[in-house]
Amino acid sequence: MSAIHLQNLVKTFGNFTALKTMDLEIADGEFMALLGPSGCGKSTTMNMIAGMEEPTEGRILFGDRDMTGVPMGRRGVGFVFQNYAIFTHMTVRQNLAYGPRMHGKPKAEIDRRVGAIAELLQLTPLLDRRAGRLSVNILQRVAIGRSAIMEPAIFLLDEPLSNVDAAFRAVMRTELKHLQREFRQTMVYVTHDQLEAMTMADRIAVMDHGVLQQVGTPIEVYNNPANVFVAKFIGAPGMNLIPGRPAESDRGLVVDLGPLGVTPPLPDHLAAALRRSNATVLYGFRPEQAAIAEDGEGLTLPVTFVERIGARTIVHMGQGGSAVKAVFDNNLRVAVGEMMVLAPDAASVRIFDVATGKAVGGRHG
Numbered sequence: 001m002s003a004i005h006l007q008n009l010v011k012t013f014g015n016f017t018a019l020k021t022m023d024l025e026i027a028d029g030e031f032m033a034l035l036g037p038s039g040c041g042k043s044t045t046m047n048m049i050a051g052m053e054e055p056t057e058g059r060i061l062f063g064d065r066d067m068t069g070v071p072m073g074r075r076g077v078g079f080v081f082q083n084y085a086i087f088t089h090m091t092v093r094q095n096l097a098y099g100p101r102m103h104g105k106p107k108a109e110i111d112r113r114v115g116a117i118a119e120l121l122q123l124t125p126l127l128d129r130r131a132g133r134l135s136v137n138i139l140q141r142v143a144i145g146r147s148a149i150m151e152p153a154i155f156l157l158d159e160p161l162s163n164v165d166a167a168f169r170a171v172m173r174t175e176l177k178h179l180q181r182e183f184r185q186t187m188v189y190v191t192h193d194q195l196e197a198m199t200m201a202d203r204i205a206v207m208d209h210g211v212l213q214q215v216g217t218p219i220e221v222y223n224n225p226a227n228v229f230v231a232k233f234i235g236a237p238g239m240n241l242i243p244g245r246p247a248e249s250d251r252g253l254v255v256d257l258g259p260l261g262v263t264p265p266l267p268d269h270l271a272a273a274l275r276r277s278n279a280t281v282l283y284g285f286r287p288e289q290a291a292i293a294e295d296g297e298g299l300t301l302p303v304t305f306v307e308r309i310g311a312r313t314i315v316h317m318g319q320g321g322s323a324v325k326a327v328f329d330n331n332l333r334v335a336v337g338e339m340m341v342l343a344p345d346a347a348s349v350r351i352f353d354v355a356t357g358k359a360v361g362g363r364h365g
């Protein structure tokens with residue numbers, strides 16, 4: 001039985017539909033990220049799970065219990081928002097102890113829980129400091145601790161790291177994952193940051209414009225995006241997508257990319273799927289999954305920009321409206337204006353139908 005089951009949820013505000021039929025099952029103990037750009041309906045979904053909003057249509061089940069219409073306070077969920085809610089006149093210890101105290105827990109139990117959660121979130125040295133004097137980073141950590149200390153079976157976090165600085169965010173990604181494993185919680189985590197989703201989540205629900213686009217493990221959504229939106233949104237940089245037409249060659253089916261040349265032959269399953277249609281397609285490959293073609297056979301493009309980011313070099317290429325990026329290590333010597341011949345890794349190539357935006361050829365290995 002799933003811990004949370006969203007059944008055909010719809011949410012409208014007046015005549016605006018923020019969520020168009022969301023159907024999602026979250027397993028017990030699973031870390032599920034709701035990922036998508038601003039305004040895609042992530043928070044609306046989360047607020048309905050928490051009980052802050054009621055769905056216009058559909059049901060929300062926790063286990064086999066229908067929670068639709070049950071007030072927030074009786075759903076037994078922990079909730080952490082982007083903007084931490086902390087009592088600034090209290091110490092960190094008093095903030096952490098607040099929930100268990102309100103629930104009438106015995107002092108020894110409160111002390112034990114405060115000690116454990118402070119240790120987990122590295123707050124032990126700060127326990128007797130007044131919250132009002134602490135940095136935003138630490139306050140968000142206290143806010144997470146204050147919710148986590150209630151040991152909720154379902155823990156909802158809505159962009160909890162968006163106000164903290166980058167270095168601290170990296171630390172917190174590890175700590176939150178650790179926290180979730182420690183307490184074996186079902187965690188639903190809203191973010192627009194694919195790095196957060198990719199590094200922490202067991203599965204990711206990718207959303208756009210109020211529509212669930214794909215649900216899968218981080219590696220599934222990276223390797224096998226269901227459509228063009230997911231292909232572009234996941235990955236940094238996102239997948240290269242070049243318009244072209246399938247064409248027969250003496251070596252098998254290829255894609256004619258116009259001024260960029262002709263691709264290497266497609267793997268059999270893609271060729272078979274494409275032969276059935278005469279569609280215009282997008283030829284997709286990840287910037288990390290292409291090499292410089294030593295034999296000179298591949299997509300030929302002029303270099304327009306070279307970005308050197310520590311260990312990686314991102315080479316931007318472009319011609320006739322097609323922009324392509326490729327990622328190499330930092331040993332690459334290349335200059336703007338040079339022609340580059342790229343050979344995408346055949347097994348990683350993905351094809352999308354231009355008309356529907358959907359991946360062609362089903363799932364890949």
Ligand SMILES: Nc1ncnc2c1ncn2[C@@H]1O[C@H](COP(=O)(O)OP(=O)(O)OP(=O)(O)O)[C@@H](O)[C@H]1O
Pocket residue numbers: 013016018036037038039040041042043044045192
């Ligand atoms: N109470 C409301 N009344 C009217 N429109 C709303 C309301 N709440 C949300 N919306 C609209 O619904 C859409 C989805 O909002 P939601 O907050 O769920 O998006 P989001 O994916 O969480 O984005 P963000 O990260 O920007 O919060 C947005 O267009 C938003 O303006």
